[in-house]
Amino acid sequence: MARSGPTPAAPGAGQSPAELKARLRTTAMLRRQEAARTVRGAGAAIAARADELPGAAIVSGYLPIRDEIDPRPLMAALGSTAQIALPKIEDGRMRFVVMGEGDRLVSGRFGLTEPSGGAEVVPDLVLVPLLAFTRTGGRLGYGAGHYDRWLGEHPGRRTVGLAYAAQELPELPIEPHDHPLDAILTEQDLIRIG
Numbered sequence: 001m002a003r004s005g006p007t008p009a010a011p012g013a014g015q016s017p018a019e020l021k022a023r024l025r026t027t028a029m030l031r032r033q034e035a036a037r038t039v040r041g042a043g044a045a046i047a048a049r050a051d052e053l054p055g056a057a058i059v060s061g062y063l064p065i066r067d068e069i070d071p072r073p074l075m076a077a078l079g080s081t082a083q084i085a086l087p088k089i090e091d092g093r094m095r096f097v098v099m100g101e102g103d104r105l106v107s108g109r110f111g112l113t114e115p116s117g118g119a120e121v122v123p124d125l126v127l128v129p130l131l132a133f134t135r136t137g138g139r140l141g142y143g144a145g146h147y148d149r150w151l152g153e154h155p156g157r158r159t160v161g162l163a164y165a166a167q168e169l170p171e172l173p174i175e176p177h178d179h180p181l182d183a184i185l186t187e188q189d190l191i192r193i194g
């Protein structure tokens, strides 16, 4: 049967990548929330694949906020062979630090828990938090651009996005500053890109 009326605009038509990303964040948050509520044992499931990640002397993890998949079991597993660093936002920039004696974890903005201090390092392998990903390594973050900026300034790092399988999208807008992920590890799969 023929449809009447105007042809609906293609999704995203007339929107910049940045506008599209902003809209996608809302639905991505809800999907992640649902996954966090329904999927059990995701942190242990990703930790079980620690051996399959690229070898590294220094690995950066993160302390989860909101409904991010819990990377701590994976960080503990990798910690037997690598130094584990954590992100810290200072003066609007992200650095990675390895905590030492006397460094504590403190509460920061957006519910973040961050090291009070520590020695700055440049990890070889970066475990990246995300709101949504694609099979081709596309990543949607919170929109501050911290990871993309850091990766731009530190070429040659390996990146593995950590996510629930339900956070996959068929596509995401790509901007020139976006750094595609090398792999995505979910509770179901290790997706290697390229």
Ligand SMILES: Nc1nc2c(c(=O)[nH]1)N(C=O)[C@@H](CNc1ccc(C(=O)N[C@@H](CCC(=O)O)C(=O)O)cc1)CN2
Pocket (backbone or CB within 6 Å): 062, 063, 064, 065, 068, 087, 088, 089, 094, 110, 112, 129, 130, 141, 142, 143, 144, 145, 146, 147
């Ligand atoms: N667990 C975790 N740690 C992390 C990150 C992350 O994504 N997850 N980061 C990744 O970069 C850095 C922290 N950056 C962040 C930047 C913004 C927001 C945030 O919640 N933004 C608000 C919107 C801010 C605004 O524009 O007003 C939001 O999404 O509601 C969170 C973390 C480093 N540490």
Ligand SMILES: Nc1ncnc2c1ncn2[C@@H]1O[C@H](COP(=O)(O)OP(=O)(O)OP(=O)(O)O)[C@@H](O)[C@H]1O
Pocket (backbone or CB within 6 Å): 018, 021, 139, 140, 141, 142, 143, 144, 145, 146, 147, 148, 149, 150, 152, 175, 177, 178
């Ligand atoms: N390498 C960069 N150089 C300059 N600006 C950048 C760079 N990376 C990101 N930005 C800026 O940061 C903003 C947010 O970028 P984007 O929407 O890609 O963030 P995100 O990857 O979703 O978030 P995040 O990395 O914080 O989790 C953009 O407006 C962009 O202009």
